Amino acid sequence: MPTSYEIDHTIAFPVLIGDIGGTNARFAILSDAYAEPKEFPILATADFSTIDEAIQTGVLDKTSLQPRSAILAVAGPIKGDEIDLTNCDWVIRPKVMISDLGFENVVVINDFEAQGLAAASLGQEYLKKVGGGEIRPSTSRVVVGPGTGLGVSGLVHARHTWFPVPGEGGHVDMGPRSKRDYELFPLYETIEGRVSAEQLLCGRGMMNIYRAVCKANGVKPAAKTPAEVTAHWADGSDPAAVETIELFVTYLGRVAGDLALVFMARGGVYLAGGIVQKILPALNQPRFREAFEDKAPHSQILKTIPTFVITHPLAALSGLAAYARTPVRFGVATEGRRWKA
Incomplete structure (x- = not known):
């Protein structure tokens, strides 16, 4: 080693x-x-x-x-x-x-280092812009991906090289802000007493929100899986599912904005994974960018930072392929992570 x-x-x-x-x-x-x-x-x-x-x-x-x-x-x-x-x-x-x-x-x-590599190498045809802001070249980027869990990685540019920064940003604390939040947060399932971002922003997190909304509204849940929630949201057949997706994109906007500030990600914030691709119409509604930019006293900074949905069906593999082809472009540290025959 x-x-x-x-x-x-x-x-x-x-x-x-x-x-x-x-x-x-x-x-x-x-x-x-x-x-x-x-x-x-x-x-x-x-x-x-x-x-x-x-x-x-x-x-x-x-x-x-x-x-x-x-x-x-x-x-x-x-x-x-x-x-x-x-x-x-x-x-x-x-x-x-x-x-x-x-x-x-x-x-x-x-895995989210690979998503970071994708964010540095994918063509514009695989990036769907959401809201305003423009990429500032050779500046930090952030990838956020709700999936089985909530993945987060940073991407820092220095010496003509992209350095992926792995971490566990999906486990930061989440807290209530709106009147509706204060009604729902006591109903959310916690992890050792905490409502982390991952408790709300992943597949099981979506169900956490949905069950809380149903309980607060005094209705029986009609959906049993995230796929059913998104389907009911898409056809408008379940008001609880509609509110769930609205809350999901609001919470995602808040977390994405927080991470943009942590990394000063003037190169953009990139949303990855199948969930965000399925709810793209909801992300295009104002509430996502409003939550992303609502970061007083630095709202003006957030307005200049672009957000994108990665639409490549195999983005992580694309990032790994870019690294394999030209590893010199990427500062992937292999200490303790490379084994040789």
Whole structure:
């Protein structure tokens, strides 16, 4: 294992890239630095007992390419030779991958670092702007992604290099502001007494809001899953679902604005994941940007910062591919996160 700060720019092709979430795992192979990624069917993590089994069955058995390197983005802290995933039973053991799957080296980074790499490399065709503001070149950016959990990463530009900054920003505190908030916050499910951002801004967070709204309104919940909430919101058939999505985008705007201030993200705030793509019409309504900009005494700063929805269907894989092709563009620290044969 490396013993000092290390950024290694040597990546041997072909490269397996993987985005490992709590629910799904997405893989692709780059045969060389100029090739488009060869994508494989999305795998449900619950269908495989280990990531090694998923890679062997879902990828290696379906191609004649033998990857020499693997770059994996995972939802969880990267510590030691056994990496537990936050919302999945898989444990990643890079040394075992090298011995059993034939890789020469394995790099493991945080899943939202990969989203940060995407925010630095995606073309405008994959970015849907929400509200005002303009990108200031070579300035910090933030990625916020409600999904199985709430992922957050920063992206700092220095010395002509993008440095992704992983963290656990999804677990910051949330508090009530409006009269309706004060009615609902006592009804939200907490985690050890806290209402964190992730308790409201992810799939289960959406259900947390929905159940609280139903309880406050004295009605029986009609939706049992986030997909049902968004469906009822879309067709307007359930007033509680409509209010849930309105609150969801308001809370997301507040958190995104807070993080924009933390990073002074004049390069923009980028919303990632399937949930935000599904509720894009709600994000385009004024309440998201109003909540984002409502940061006295710095509201004028927030008005200048743009916000985008990332619409690429495999954004994290796109970010990993950009890193694999030109690692010198990105300051991805590999200390303690790269294993070699």
